[in-house]
Amino acid sequence: MLSERDAIANITEKVLDEGTVPWGVKVERVEIKDIRLPHQLTRSMAAEAEAVRRARAAIIHAEGEKNASRWMSEAAEIINGNTISVQLRYLQTLHQVASQRNNTIVIPYPIEVARSLVKKYGRNIRC
Secondary structure (H helix, E strand, O other), X not given: OHHHHHHHHHHHXXXXXXXXXXXXXXXXXXXXXXXXXXXXXXXXXXXXXXXXXXXXXXXXXXXXXXXXXXXXXXXXXXXXXXXXXXXXXXXXXXXXXXXXOOOOOOOOOOHHHHHHHHHHHOOOOOO
16 A cells, blocks of 8 residues: 555546546646554554564475475485494484583483393393
8 A cells, every 4th residue: 555655646636636627626746645554454464464474484494394304314215224324323423412511311222232131131120
């Protein structure tokens, strides 16, 4: 509405001409300098613009998640057949966790290895 001032002015000029020409008066120019919208309409327009911004942000976020998922899937396919890559990634993760100042470090360990150790060294321990 604010960007269409010229169109509004032209329509207003035509309407005024229709009423004034029979009286011998010609409207030469109509210029709209300021448009004040009702407060409720302003709030409604702002809410609509905010909704559009949120929708765009949600789409961008979803596209980012989709791309990240695709890249993770490709990385998993590359690493899947290469045990050395898996071990390297494991060591990198351990290094990263160890470099942080944490009191507790959880080290993932294959349950099969733990079970075999329990069978071999501990008869009363259950996994």
